[in-house]
Amino acid sequence: MYAVVExxxxxxxxxxxxxxxxxxxxxxxxxxxxxxxxxLIMSESGNKIGTPYxxxxxxxGQILAQARHRKVLVFKYKRRKGYQKLQGHRQRFTKIxxxxxxx
Numbered sequence: 001m002y003a004v005v006e007x008x009x010x011x012x013x014x015x016x017x018x019x020x021x022x023x024x025x026x027x028x029x030x031x032x033x034x035x036x037x038x039x040l041i042m043s044e045s046g047n048k049i050g051t052p053y054x055x056x057x058x059x060x061g062q063i064l065a066q067a068r069h070r071k072v073l074v075f076k077y078k079r080r081k082g083y084q085k086l087q088g089h090r091q092r093f094t095k096i097x098x099x100x101x102x103x
Contacts, residue, residue: 001044003101005059006037014098019064024092027063033096035059041103048103057103061096068092 002015008023027033038057041048048054068090076085 001101001103002042003038003057003059003103004040005035006039006053007035011039014059014101016098016101018098020061020096020098021093022096023094024066025063025094025096027066027094029063029065031063032099033061033063035061041101043103054103057101059098060100060102061098063094064097065095066092067095 074087
């Protein structure tokens with residue numbers, strides 16, 4: 001059984017037990033979270049396709065970590081003008097373990 005879930009403007013295909021890195025969600029480590037924007041649920045008993053979301057469906061998970069991705073360097077350069085600019089960015093993310101899919 002798996003589901004397609006919309007979290008943080010992105011779509012993820014998840015199963016029970018999966019660990020997913022999503023855009024930062026408020027909460028502490030160990031806290032449980034629930035998502036109700038379910039686009040699709042595939043199971044042995046049948047498929048449920050949402051228009052746009054499946055009514056009454058939810059996915060529950062537990063926050064494993066609040067962290068930051070590796071640094072991305074942005075380098076701007078204009079030749080023959082003496083212009084150089086270096087900037088770094090580290091995006092925050094939340095790592096979630098999927099505990100239950102309610103269809």
